[in-house]
Amino acid sequence: MKSLKIPFWLIWRVWFYILVLVPIIVLFPFLFISLLKETWYPYFYKLARIWAKVILYGMGFYPKVETDQEIIPGKSYMFIANHTSMTDIMLMLAVVKNPCVFVGKKELVKIPLFGFFFKRSSIMVDRDSPKSRLAVYERAQKRINQGLSICIFPEGKVPDDESIILDEFKNGAFNLAIDHKLPVVPLTFADNKKRFSYTFFSGSPGKMRVKIHHFISTENKVHNDRKTLRDEAYHVIYNQLIAYEK
Numbered sequence: 001m002k003s004l005k006i007p008f009w010l011i012w013r014v015w016f017y018i019l020v021l022v023p024i025i026v027l028f029p030f031l032f033i034s035l036l037k038e039t040w041y042p043y044f045y046k047l048a049r050i051w052a053k054v055i056l057y058g059m060g061f062y063p064k065v066e067t068d069q070e071i072i073p074g075k076s077y078m079f080i081a082n083h084t085s086m087t088d089i090m091l092m093l094a095v096v097k098n099p100c101v102f103v104g105k106k107e108l109v110k111i112p113l114f115g116f117f118f119k120r121s122s123i124m125v126d127r128d129s130p131k132s133r134l135a136v137y138e139r140a141q142k143r144i145n146q147g148l149s150i151c152i153f154p155e156g157k158v159p160d161d162e163s164i165i166l167d168e169f170k171n172g173a174f175n176l177a178i179d180h181k182l183p184v185v186p187l188t189f190a191d192n193k194k195r196f197s198y199t200f201f202s203g204s205p206g207k208m209r210v211k212i213h214h215f216i217s218t219e220n221k222v223h224n225d226r227k228t229l230r231d232e233a234y235h236v237i238y239n240q241l242i243a244y245e246k
Contacts, residue, residue, distance in 0.1 A: 013200060024051065031044060052091070052094045059195075063094055063210055074147065077100070077150075078173060080151070083153035083156075084158055087195065088189060098149050099148050103122065103172070149182070162198075181219060182218060183218065189210060
């Protein structure tokens with residue numbers, strides 16, 4: 001039975017990359033212009049949300065969102081979510097209306113076209129470089145002062161072992177949130193691994209459940225509280241993933 005699905009998976013994966021690239025080509029002039037000034041980033045974000053939705057719906061993925069607490073338009077947050085799929089960025093864009101800047105690994109700039117815009121719109125980090133990590137704080141502060149939010153996948157990378165439910169969280173997102181007094185907004189992506197994992201011959205269309213949890217306040221917190229904040233956010237997402245599996 002699995003061998004019969006291989007041609008479908010092959011065509012489906014190629015279709016994904018077509019959906020990633022074609023909207024960027026079509027929207028290229030508008031995307032490029034929207035990045036000429038940092039203050040125009042909200043316009044870029046609106047275009048990026050269109051791009052994300054074209055990919056998700058074009059692949060047969062349908063976000064289904066459950067919200068514990070409403071996100072206030074115009075307010076800055078630290079958005080975090082579990083990381084299991086190439087579709088995580090698209091789903092975050094589709095779900096979160098508040099313009100947010102992604103913090104991601106520098107390797108993403110190597111992706112044709114996508115990398116061009118990622119380099120100019122996001123905050124890149126070389127996790128092996130202390131200097132690069134320091135620069136993240138400076139750029140994040142500038143973006144927050146512009147009224148933007150920050151989005152980080154705190155696992156840092158997608159685990160090679162797909163049996164891992166949720167990998168260990170890094171401290172970066174929580175240091176930033178405490179430093180800039182951003183409420184932490186945990187989001188659980190329930191189905192991305194099942195829908196479109198990094199295993200090439202796998203996946204299927206269907207709903208993508210998202211849970212937006214109660215925000216975690218960083219008021220009155222200091223750097224020494226980052227582990228407590230990190231562990232609290234971790235368990236919120238982990239427990240929800242376990243609940244989805246039952």
